[in-house]
Amino acid sequence: DAGVIQSPRHEVTEMGQEVTLRCKPISGHNSLFWYRQTMMRGLELLIYFNNNVPIDDSGMPEDRFSAKMPNASFSTLKIQPSEPRDSAVYFCASRTGTGGWYQPQHFGDGTRLSIL
C-alpha cells in the first residue's frame, strides 16, 4: 500500500519567495497533520485536519503560514513570504479514525526546505 506522499522532497529558494508543500494522505485516512522538525525545536505539530476541516492551527507560527485541504486526498502548506528561519524538514502524517480505539499516525518522508 502507498504511504503518505510528500512533494517536493527538497526545496531550496530565496527569502521572500512563496513556497508550497504538498501532501497526499493514505487513502481512507480522515485526519491529516502537518509538522515541522528543526534541531532547535524538535518535531512540532503545526495544524491538523479532520474530514478536510482544520481543527487546530495553534501551532502555525504566524500569518505567513497557511494550510488547506481541498479534498480528502490532497493538502498544501504554504509559506508566503518565506524567511531563512523557516528552513526545516516539514512532515505530513495521516491517520484513520476507524478500526478501533486507537490508530497510529503514519508519516511521510518529509520535505527538506532551505530558505537562503
Place this chain on the structure above:
Amino acid sequence: TQLLEQSPQFLSIQEGENLTVYCNSSSVFSSLQWYRQEPGEGPVLLVTVVTGGEVKKLKRLTFQFGDARKDSSLHITAAQPGDTGLYLCAVDPSGGYNKLIFGAGTRLAVHP
C-alpha cells in the same frame, strides 16, 4: 521547559551492547508513544503504552510505562547497527492521538 525530557540526548555504542533511554515528565498521561526515525525518513510508531507499570516487548526492545504514568523507558538488548536512529517519545495531553507533543529525542548510533 519541555513537557517531555528525553535522556540521554546522544548515545554511541558498539554492536551487542545493551542500552536504556528515558522519557520523563512531571505530568500524568493516559498513554505514551515511542517512535523511531531514520535519516531522511519520517517517524515510525514502535509502541503505545497505556497502563501504569505496563511492559511491552518488541523483539529486542522492551518498553515500560511508569507506575504513575509520568515516565517511560526503552531498553534495547544486544543492539545492532539497524537500531541506529532517533528515538522519540510523544504524548497527547488531551488524551487523544491527534495533538501529539514530542520529546527532543535520543539519537542512537550503533557501530559494528
